[in-house]
Amino acid sequence: MCGVDAIQFLTGCTFGKGNLIHKDYGKMVFSFYDRWKGTGFRMLLCPNVSGDLGSELRGLMKKAEEGTASEEERTRIQFLREKLQDRYMNSDLEEMFIVTETASPAPKPARILQSLRCEACGEMAMESRTRRFGGKTLCLPCFEKVEQKA
Numbered sequence: 001m002c003g004v005d006a007i008q009f010l011t012g013c014t015f016g017k018g019n020l021i022h023k024d025y026g027k028m029v030f031s032f033y034d035r036w037k038g039t040g041f042r043m044l045l046c047p048n049v050s051g052d053l054g055s056e057l058r059g060l061m062k063k064a065e066e067g068t069a070s071e072e073e074r075t076r077i078q079f080l081r082e083k084l085q086d087r088y089m090n091s092d093l094e095e096m097f098i099v100t101e102t103a104s105p106a107p108k109p110a111r112i113l114q115s116l117r118c119e120a121c122g123e124m125a126m127e128s129r130t131r132r133f134g135g136k137t138l139c140l141p142c143f144e145k146v147e148q149k150a
């Protein structure tokens with residue numbers, strides 16, 4: 001059910017290669033770019049695709065998480081999951097996604113960032129993920145610790 005897993009599998013793009021970028025906007029939107037041509041498109045998952053099945057499933061999953069789902073409801077969750085998978089696998093692309101042009105230009109190729117040694121724990125961290133505090137270079141967890149004390 002995870003769109004990002006599907007994209008990694010289907011396109012071969014991964015976080016590790018730096019050609020998959022996750023932005024935590026909480027949306028089911030996927031933008032694809034051709035870096036050489038500078039073109040791209042944006043796909044928004046139609047909320048109607050999961051529709052009534054999706055809302056029923058979400059309700060039941062919440063109960064299951066809280067530990068209040070009955071045996072029947074658990075069976076129903078399984079059934080709804082399979083139904084939804086069926087729907088996703090058999091829907092036309094145009095039914096599932098609203099495709100538009102990308103709202104922003106293609107992201108720049110991943111830069112090779114320098115790693116710096118945290119002066120508190122001694123571990124290496126990407127420069128962009130470090131902070132300066134009291135004249136020291138700190139990784140984020142160490143920075144958060146001293147900042148809370150300050």
Ligand SMILES: [Zn+2]
Pocket residue numbers: 118119120121122123138139140141142143
């Ligand atoms: Zn540290």
